[in-house]
Each structure stands twice: as structure tokens, then as C-alpha cells.
Amino acid sequence: MSSPTIKLNNGQEMPQVGFGLWKVDKADCADIVYNAIKTGYRLFDGACDYGNEKEAGEGVARAIQDSLCTRSDLFIVSKLWNSFHDPERVAPICKKQLKDWDLDYFDLYIIHFPISLKYVDPSVRYPPGFTDENGNITPGKATLESTYHAMEELVDQGLTRSIGVSNYNGALMLDLLRYARIRPATLQIEHHPYLVQQKLLDLCQREGIAVTAYSSFGPQSFRDLGMKLGHNTPLLFDHPVITKIAEKHGKTPAQVLLRWATQRGIAVIPKSKSEGRLRQNLENMGFDLNKEELEEISGLDRRLRFNDPLNYGVPIPIFA
Template structure:
């Protein structure tokens, strides 16, 4: 269910109590944006997650703290990170500075992180989660996801961190740790108050159904690659049937992968320059980026774009202020080619074809 959060209602009350002191003006304008931001209620916790957030993938370490701080200043409340991104200490610095400066309270931030593949064994899940929280300098995550349904050989963080796909010797080695084992360890994080919600990322339908059979705490969120070239409509519908919220990454399609020189990204026309997207954007006096984000959010899918540009920061956050027509949604969805850019079968050696 999409709605306005209890937090937003309290924000509206805060607006009434704000004085005309110039020191409060930044917080007041930010509160106005947050108060009107749509959210999705997560099951089973009932916590409300912003529908538009800020993704931390590929945010440079030297600018990450300032980037997060400025995003909070512009009204962002959902931040999506992972230990694999290698910038959690810096992201935590930005969040803590914003809290210290009175821009936001901790309970107003929705922070997501992820369990990396080399920590799937039950004895490693909690250890990693606590390390990540220590890096952020915070007491809990609002959402903690299994990053990929791939169990890899454990690598001691003291040897190599942030973790990657390969051992220090350059080998990608899978191990026999079932998802059920990892999930039970994830559930312990909820019981101990280290995380409020747990979820999954890059899972397909059959694996989700299998997980639901053993889950005591059901997954609250599925995060997937999702854009007009890869609509995954059946998977999104399956999640709706089981009250699992969906978050999209790579909402702009090939853009994030072109600089990585992924062959699949080089072959696809950039979505931000596609004639259909540009025509719809012009009809609404919006940017192509806003149209792509609205295509997702209007269908109940959360988005986590990022930008260092202040104007684009505000535009992305404001992507829910207009409505696409039913025909426009169909036109955008009609661009689907089933093209996946983030596919371990393409970039690992040996390939791991989890989406086969």
C-alpha cells in the first residue's frame, strides 16, 4: 500500500512549530518535501519506506560524506548501500553529521544495507552486520538484504575488505550454504534489534517461493534490476501477491553500465535519450529521468537513483508530483527487451548463471 507515512504526519506537525528563524528555513523546506513524499508500508513490520531514495553504488569515497549530507539537505530519507560498495564509513559520516546539525533525526532516515555473498554461512551473518553498523556508526539498519542468492567462499575482512566476487588470489569459489541457513541467521538480526526488516535482492520467483516455505520472518523487500528494457512484470506481480515490496535499481537502464564497458549496455540506446521517453517528458514538462522514475513509482515500485547535481537531486525526488496516462505507461513498458545489464553470467570467471 502506498501512502503518507506516520513520520510525514509528524513532520507536518513540526512545520507548524518552526519559527521564522533563518536557521530553521532549510529544515522547514526539507520537511515540506518529506511530508509529501509517498511511501510503501512493509510487511510484516508495518514500517513505511520512502518510495524514492538515494543509491550509494559508485559514489566516490572522497565525496560520499558530503553527497549523503547534501542529499539529506534536499529531502532524501532513504539511502541504499552495501558493504560491497566500499563507502559505508563515509556514508555514515554524512548521516551522522546531518543528525548532529539538526537536519534530520535517526528515526527519519531509512537505511538499507546488504549481506555480501562471502558471508552467507550462519556464523558470519551477524558478524558482518555488526561490522557494517560499526562502519556507519549507527545502532540498526532499517532494511538488510541478501545481496545475491550466491554463496561464495568466506574471506576474512581483515584480509580483504570491502568484499568482492573473488578471493585475494582472483578466484570466484562457490560453497554449499543453502539460502535457508542464511535466512535463519538474517531472522536472528531482527530478533536482536540489529535490523528492522530483512529482504532479498536479485532473487527469481521460484527461489522466492521456496524461501517463503521456510521463513519465520517473511522478506519485506525484493530489490531487482528494473527499467523499461527489463520490466520483469511477472516477478513484480508475484511479489505483490505475497506482500513483498519491490525496489528497482538501475532505473535509467544502460547508463550506469556504459562506463563499466559492459557489452550489453553499449548495444542499447540510452533510455534518457529515447524518443518515446523524451516525448512523454515534454508532454508533462518533466525531465526524461523523472518520467523513468515515475513509470516505476506509479506502479508501486520504489526507486534509488543518485546524482551529485543539486538540481537533478530535487528533480529525482520530485518524480511523484505528476501522473502518467495509462497509454504512456503502456508505451514505456512496451520498450521491454528482457535485457539484463547486471548479470554474473557475463562478468564472472567462471560464469554464474543465476538468471538462466
């Protein structure tokens, strides 16, 4: 069992269904990655902010050692955190992350958030966060353009095969395309029926930029963080529109939510510890929704964003 691929604008093939490493405990991460590879996953979406890249790399190494896959079979994604936006900091942190993964290159390396924060040396605190070494939120001085040009140099140096961005809006994407020497291969955004962002999706499609959705299940991903908005929002798994369509097709609500995205050309990165749900998530392309069902699900849009720093009590209005 494997995932279909999306052809990126540089010719690289990216699996359309991957495994997201956000909130995967370090203690379980190596085993979970190994089991996901055994199930058929080939794309793994990580970040230094997740604090589990070393353990994820251990799972990858074990899978390669046991001949479950080769390095070239895999598509490994990681991200540049906000406190490493200064151009001279980009290559060193990328190299550190590669060392944590025990890899020679990333398949895709993306800017995590469009905000520069003060540099904090990894020897002082790692994984990084929104605050500096004194617990303050201190803006950095790097522009997004200067950071992106440093990202392009990572491609030149062979440290990553593709670069992209995450959490950018339409205006930032249009600006980026004016100065990019290497066009972004992907945009990663929060995307679920409560936050469709169709105009942003249309822009990326016109410009040949692949879109990866995170938090495909909406509030489900945020309830265990104690986020009030997550607890006060009805679960998509229980929404009558989703459950009705799932019952009709003999699928789970999770499969319907993922298929709503993948059928519209979007990549997804769900996660699960359960082998059964791992398999179900990977199998989401085994059926098709009709046009009316796709539109009915998209009609649930509330423009409701969960992954906003303001929702975590971090006073950085990135999405204002």
C-alpha cells in the same frame, strides 16, 4: 520536500524514493549523503560491496549533528555479501557494517545475491568481491535457507528492523516463502523499461512484498563500467517514447522513467551529484502518466539484464 512512503508487511514505513550509493566515490560520499539529506532524501541504499559505508555514515552523522534530521527520520538499507552467507558469518559482518555506518541498527538488511561464495576474512580484503584471497571464484557451502534463517536472527537481536532479498527470481521467492519465519519485507531487482519483469512484480504484489528497483535508467548506469552491452544499447534518456512523454508533461526523461516505476507502486533509488537533479528525482511524483503512457513505456521491454555477473566476466550464471 520529502518522499511518500510504502507500508511494508511488518508495518514499517519505507520512503518510496531513496538514494542509491552504488558507484558513489568514497572521496565525495559523505558530502553527497549530507546534501541528499538536506534536499529531502531519507532512504539510503548501501552495501559493503560498494566500499563507501563508512563515508556514508559520516554524512549521516554530520546531518544529524546539524539538526537536518534525526536517526529515526532515516531509513538505512544495507546488504549481506556473497562471501558471508555461512550462518555464523551473518551477524558478525552485519555488526561490522553497522560500526562502519556508526549506527545501532539498520532499517532493512537484505541478501545481495542468491549465491554463496567462500568466506574471505574482512581483515584480509574489504570491501569483498566475487573472488577469494587467491583470486579464484570458489563456491561456499551455505544454502539460501540457512542464510535466511541467520538473517531472521538479526531481527531477533535488534540489529535490523526488516530483512529482505535482492536479485531473486520467482522460483526462489516461492521457495523462500515456504521456510521464512519472518517474511521478506522487500525484493530489490534490476527494473527499467528494457527489463520489466512483470510476472515477478505480480508475484510480490500478491504476497505483500514491496519491490525496490535499481538501475532505473537502464544502460546509463553501466556505460562507465566499460560494459559492452551498456554501450551497445540505446539510452532510455534518448528513446523517442520517453522523450515524447517527457516533452508532453514538461518533465525530464529521468523523471518519466522514475514516475513509470513509482506510479506502479515500486520504490526507486536513483543517485546524482547535482543538487538540481537530486531535487528533480525526488519530485518525480509531482505528475501522473496516463494508462496508455504507462503501457507504452512497459512495451519497451527487451528482457535485457545489465547487472548480471556474466556481463562482468564473472562466470556465475545466477540468472541463467
